Structure formats: C-alpha cells, structure tokens
Amino acid sequence: MSLKATQNVRSFIADLDCVASDPAGAVHRLAVALGRTSGVADVSRIILRHVAGALRASGAALAVPGPAVPFSLIATHGAPQLAMQALRSTLNARGETGSTSQSDPGFGRVLLQEITGGGQVLGIISLAERLDSRPFTRADAAVLRALMAPAALAFEREAIRRQAAAFARAAAIDPVSGLYNRRHFHSRLQEELQRAERRDSTVALLMIDLDDFKRVNDTYGHGAGDATIRAAASIIRRSVRPFDICTRYGGEEFAVVMPDGSDVIAETVAERIRSRISAWRAADDAFGALQITPRVCYTRPPTETQRTSVFLEVDQVSLKGGSERIFTGWMFADSPALNAIDHPVYDIWLVDCKQSSDIPPPPNAAASSSEAPAEPSSEALPSAPDTTTTQADAPTQ
Numbered sequence: 001m002s003l004k005a006t007q008n009v010r011s012f013i014a015d016l017d018c019v020a021s022d023p024a025g026a027v028h029r030l031a032v033a034l035g036r037t038s039g040v041a042d043v044s045r046i047i048l049r050h051v052a053g054a055l056r057a058s059g060a061a062l063a064v065p066g067p068a069v070p071f072s073l074i075a076t077h078g079a080p081q082l083a084m085q086a087l088r089s090t091l092n093a094r095g096e097t098g099s100t101s102q103s104d105p106g107f108g109r110v111l112l113q114e115i116t117g118g119g120q121v122l123g124i125i126s127l128a129e130r131l132d133s134r135p136f137t138r139a140d141a142a143v144l145r146a147l148m149a150p151a152a153l154a155f156e157r158e159a160i161r162r163q164a165a166a167f168a169r170a171a172a173i174d175p176v177s178g179l180y181n182r183r184h185f186h187s188r189l190q191e192e193l194q195r196a197e198r199r200d201s202t203v204a205l206l207m208i209d210l211d212d213f214k215r216v217n218d219t220y221g222h223g224a225g226d227a228t229i230r231a232a233a234s235i236i237r238r239s240v241r242p243f244d245i246c247t248r249y250g251g252e253e254f255a256v257v258m259p260d261g262s263d264v265i266a267e268t269v270a271e272r273i274r275s276r277i278s279a280w281r282a283a284d285d286a287f288g289a290l291q292i293t294p295r296v297c298y299t300r301p302p303t304e305t306q307r308t309s310v311f312l313e314v315d316q317v318s319l320k321g322g323s324e325r326i327f328t329g330w331m332f333a334d335s336p337a338l339n340a341i342d343h344p345v346y347d348i349w350l351v352d353c354k355q356s357s358d359i360p361p362p363p364n365a366a367a368s369s370s371e372a373p374a375e376p377s378s379e380a381l382p383s384a385p386d387t388t389t390t391q392a393d394a395p396t397q
Contacts, residue, residue, distance in 0.1 A: 023143045026054040031150035040064060040158050044075035047125070047151045052077050054147060055111070055140050057127040059083045063091060064123040064155070070094070071124065082128035086110040090124060111136040113144045117152035122159075125151075174248040176226050177233035185247035185255055192245075192259050204261025206254075206270055208236065208296050210277075213252035216292065224282070228292055232277055239273045270296040 030050040037046050044062045052060040059079040066072035071091050076084065090112055115123040127144070130136065172184040180188070189205070196203045210216075210232060217225040229252070236254055237246050245257040258266060277294045 023054065023146055026050065026143070027146050027150060030054075030147055031153075034150055034154040037154070038158070038161070040155070041074060043151075043154045043158060044123070045077070047147075047154070048075050048077035051125065051144065051147050051151075052127065054143060055127055055136070056131045057083075057111075057129065058131055059128040061087045061126045062123055063087055065121070080128070082110065083126040086112065086128065087124065087126035090126070108135045111140060111144060113141070113148055115148050115152050115155060117156045122152055122155040177229050177248040177254075179233050179237070179254070180245060180247040182247065182249055185245070185249060185257070188245050188247075189257050192257055195259070201260050202262060204258035204263070204266035206256040206258065206266060206273070206296060207249070208232075208254040208256070208273060208277075208294050210252040210292050210294055213292070227282065231280055231282075232292065232294070235276045235280065236273055239276060240269055244269075 030047070033046050033050060034043060037043050044064065048060045048062055051057070057078065059082060060077040061073060061080045061083040062075045063071040063073050071094070073084065073087070109129050111127040113125050114121050115125060125144075125148070127136070130140075172180055174181045189203075192203045195201075210228070213225070213228070216228055229248070232252075232254065233246070233248065236256065240246060240256055241258070243259065244261075245259075247255045247257070249255040256269070258269070261269075274294050274296045277292060280292065
C-alpha cells in the first residue's frame with residue numbers, strides 16, 4: 001500500500017473515531033442533512049450513509065412500507081450483502097409473527113432497528129459488520145436508536161407531503177371522468193393566457209358537449225351515463241397532445257386548453273375528437289345500442305372575418321313524416337358551413353334559406369354584415385328561391 005493510501009485510511013479511521021466519540025454530533029449532522037433532502041429514496045440514502053459512518057458499519061440496508069407489499073428494500077450502502085440477508089430474514093419473520101422482536105436487537109455481526117413514528121413502523125434498518133471487525137455493542141444500539149429520531153421525523157414529513165399532494169390532486173380531479181375539474185380549468189386557463197401574453201404565443205380552447213345526454217341517463221340509467229362520461233373522457237385524453245389540459249367543465253361538457261395551439265391544430269384535434277366519440281359504442285350489452293354524438297367548438301383567430309350571416313328556421317323531419325321546429329334565429333356561419341347543422345340523430349341539410357326576416361338580428365349583426373358579403377356565396381349555401389325555409393333530414397350513415 002502506498003504512503004498516500006495509508007494516510008487516507010488513517011484519516012478515515014480518525015473521522016470514524018470522532019463520530020463514535022460524539023453521538024450527539026452525529027445526530028445533529030444527520031438532522032441537518034435530512035432537512036435539506038426530499039423524497040423517500042434520497043432520505044433513505046442519507047440515513048444509511050450517516051448511520052453507517054457513525055457506527056463504522058461496512059454495509060447497510062433499509063426497507064420501508066410499500067403500497068403493494070408490507071415492506072420493500074429501498075436503499076443500500078457499502079457492502080450490503082449480509083445486511084440485506086438479515087433484513088430479509090427479519091421481514092419474513094415479521095410477516096409470520098406480525099411484528100419485529102425488539103428484545104434481541106441482533107448484537108454481533110448484524111444490528112437491526114425499527115424506525116417508528118406515530119405508532120407506526122416507518123422503516124427497518126440493518127447494519128452489518130463493523131470495519132474494525134469487532135461485534136456491535138449495546139452502546140452501538142443506543143447510538144442507532146438516537147439516530148432514528150431524525151430519521152423518523154424525515155419519513156413522517158415525506159408521508160405528510162405525499163398526503164398533501166394526493167389531497168391537492170383529488171381537489172383538482174373530477175371523480176367520474178378522471179379529468180381535471182372546472183376549478184382547475186379556470187386556474188390553468190388563466191396561467192396559460194398570461195404565459196401566452198408574455199411569450200407572444202397563442203392558446204387554443206376546445207369546448208365539447210355530448211348531444212342529448214339526458215336521454216342516456218333516462219333510457220339506460222345513471223350507470224350508463226357515468227360509463228359514457230368515462231369513455232368520452234378517455235377518448236378526449238387520447239386525442240390531444242400530451243401537454244394539453246383536459247377538463248370536465250360540467251355535466252356532459254368538456255374543455256381542452258391547448259398551449260401554443262393554432263387554429264389548424266385546434267380544428268384537427270376537434271375533428272379527431274368528434275369522429276372518435278361518434279364511432280364509440282358501449283361494450284356492455286346491457287346498454288343496448290347506446291351511441292353518443294358530440295359538438296366540438298374551437299377558438300377562431302380574432303382577425304378572421306365572418307363569411308356570411310343569415311336567418312334560419314330549421315325543422316326536424318322524422319322518418320314517419322312528422323316535423324318539429326328545432327332552431328329559429330340568426331346564424332353566423334364559418335364552421336360548420338351553412339349547408340349542414342349537427343344533430344344528435346340526423347344530419348340536417350338545409351334545402352331552402354330565406355334572405356330576410358321580420359325578426360331583427362342581434363346587436364352585433366350590423367357590424368358583422370358590414371365586414372361580410374350581404375349575399376351568401378354559392379359555396380356556403382345551395383341556390384334556393386327566396387321563400388320560406390324548409391329542411392329535409394337524412395339519417396347519419
């Protein structure tokens with residue numbers, strides 16, 4: 001061994017002697033280090049490093065309670081083979097008896113200690129073989145118990161942080177759809193609008209509504225309604241970009257905030273959502289021929305001029321020949337075109353449209369009309385005589 005290596009070993013042993021002679025200082029240093037660390041994995045590594053140094057252990061292992069198993073190994077230090085073997089034996093015995101024996105802490109080559117807090121076992125630590133080849137003593141066990149105090153506080157702090165994160169997520173998530181709720185939508189929309197203003201970028205917004213959703217609940221029950229909401233939410237989530245914000249706005253209404261979303265992106269995603277929801281069928285035979293159709297609206301550029309405005313009277317014509325007035329009012333057309341209107345059961349095609357009406361338009365119609373052509377283009381409306389409005393329905397294929 002070289003002279004430099006010998007000096008390093010002697011310095012290391014001197015440090016260990018200093019730690020062993022000052023257990024209160026070791027506890028303080030561990031507490032300070034844990035105060036600067038977050039995350040169960042990092043906390044576990046800091047604990048093992050300080051404890052192994054204070055007790056001159058060549059190897060150490062730490063297990064904590066897991067969500068799927070009672071305990072799982074989370075961190076090791078040094079040469080952990082013997083420490084891991086002793087820890088596994090202890091965990092197996094704990095599974096059979098329901099507790100870990102504290103009457104025999106395992107003096108000798110291995111030292112075991114539970115980390116407890118609030119009446120719960122937060123972890124189990126195992127130390128193996130001192131560097132000076134001496135057995136662990138009762139004094140070592142006392143030092144280990146003292147070091148477990150800041151370790152327990154750190155684990156309790158991490159548990160509180162996990163609970164707080166879970167509560168915060170539960171407060172922002174709709175329980176039926178699994179999407180963000182309306183409160184989170186307003187918060188994130190405001191953030192994205194402010195970010196877009198700072199960066200001189202754009203934000204697109206999609207609003208999705210399921211047609212005649214009350215009929216689903218009335219016909220098939222609220223269980224079918226919840227299943228439909230979950231299916232629509234899943235389709236929306238899979239149809240957007242990973243960083244888009246999907247929310248359930250309320251009832252059968254959904255909203256998607258799209259940072260840096262252009263009108264082309266919004267229109268493409270909107271059509272993707274509409275077509276996928278329209279093609280969805282319930283997997284449960286008890287729901288029969290349950291089918292839903294969506295309406296998807298998306299933001300348009302503020303500089304885009306309206307193509308035309310027209311007064312419409314739309315009648316729904318049933319397959320048996322009956323008719324029912326379902327729309328009367330002014331429509332400002334750009335998307336969809338004036339020759340088709342969405343309907344939950346049928347595609348309604350406008351056959352004839354009046355060019356004037358006794359019912360006055362809304363206040364903003366005059367300004368819109370000055371920017372748009374007075375007469376609808378032949379592309380927007382089929383040619384028709386200037387008479388009353390009539391409609392004919394064709395079942396959706």
